[in-house]
Amino acid sequence: MTLKQLEAFYWAATCANFAMAAERLYLSTSSLSKRLVELEDSLGVRLFDRSGHKATLTEAGERLLPQASALLMAAEVTRKSVGSDTDISGRCLFGVGELSALTWLPRMVAHVRQRHPALRLEPHADIGLALDERLRNGELDCAVIAGRSQHGAIASQTVGQAHFVWVAAPELVGKATRFQDKLLQDHPIVTLPTGAGTTRLLDEWLMARSLDVPHRLTCNSWGAIAGLLIAGMGVGFLPESWARSLSSRGDLRILGVSPALSPLTYTFQKRRNDERPLLASMLDAVRASADFTTPPRLL
Numbered sequence: 489m490t491l492k493q494l495e496a497f498y499w500a501a502t503c504a505n506f507a508m509a510a511e512r513l514y515l516s517t518s519s520l521s522k523r524l525v526e527l528e529d530s531l532g533v534r535l536f537d538r539s540g541h542k543a544t545l546t547e548a549g550e551r552l553l554p555q556a557s558a559l560l561m562a563a564e565v566t567r568k569s570v571g572s573d574t575d576i577s578g579r580c581l582f583g584v585g586e587l588s589a590l591t592w593l594p595r596m597v598a599h600v601r602q603r604h605p606a607l608r609l610e611p612h613a614d615i616g617l618a619l620d621e622r623l624r625n626g627e628l629d630c631a632v633i634a635g636r637s638q639h640g641a642i643a644s645q646t647v648g649q650a651h652f653v654w655v656a657a658p659e660l661v662g663k664a665t666r667f668q669d670k671l672l673q674d675h676p677i678v679t680l681p682t683g684a685g686t687t688r689l690l691d692e693w694l695m696a697r698s699l700d701v702p703h704r705l706t707c708n709s710w711g712a713i714a715g716l717l718i719a720g721m722g723v724g725f726l727p728e729s730w731a732r733s734l735s736s737r738g739d740l741r742i743l744g745v746s747p748a749l750s751p752l753t754y755t756f757q758k759r760r761n762d763e764r765p766l767l768a769s770m771l772d773a774v775r776a777s778a779d780f781t782t783p784p785r786l787l
Contacts, residue, residue: 503626577606583631617683634685
């Protein structure tokens, strides 16, 4: 039994499939399978049931998983305590939503690069629902997602909030400075698609006002949403800092409303059983960098 075999087993057991596990280790699927077979032979038990469409852990595999995780962690601690290179290195696949990507992500990447030059950070931007699935499947090491995860296997820690305000093109609302419910009957609401963190925010606000939305124009890009709103294609809401920047230029008008939209809380999420030092460092970097109030440079 070797550490490389245990590492192959850990990722094969915690990723959605062997191909994904192999990609995490820069191995071919056949090389990964070879290491798994060698580990099974050395232990004298089958760790995976390969009879179905997808390989699943056997009872022996379930027993080994927490022990393999602990052994790999102990090996990492030992390396750092006696080795000459004690810095965090390797590769980190990190998920963020587009709002994070356009505001504080560059600052966080610079923070990580300064403190851990040997760590290769690979950001992936997507909507929250997709990031959640990729995190659970093992495609991502960690992610910053709106809200707390509903899955018991995922740990969530609050790192910041984003505030939003309603806006519309001046030609769409005339001289009005307050949000009128009739706007949603006369014009589409321009918003992110279902699966984004703002979906819950919008649904709660509509429910509080007993409103229905007959027309939605959905788009998976905040930048495109801002462009559609400026062009008068509907009404919607934007991050407050974006809205104030665009309002100061006369491109959009901020519409006062009561109740206001609730702030959207963002959390740092990782798999609960993943205790690698890498993730503690990533959480520190996010907490030092996450700020949703700065307008993106494209504005």
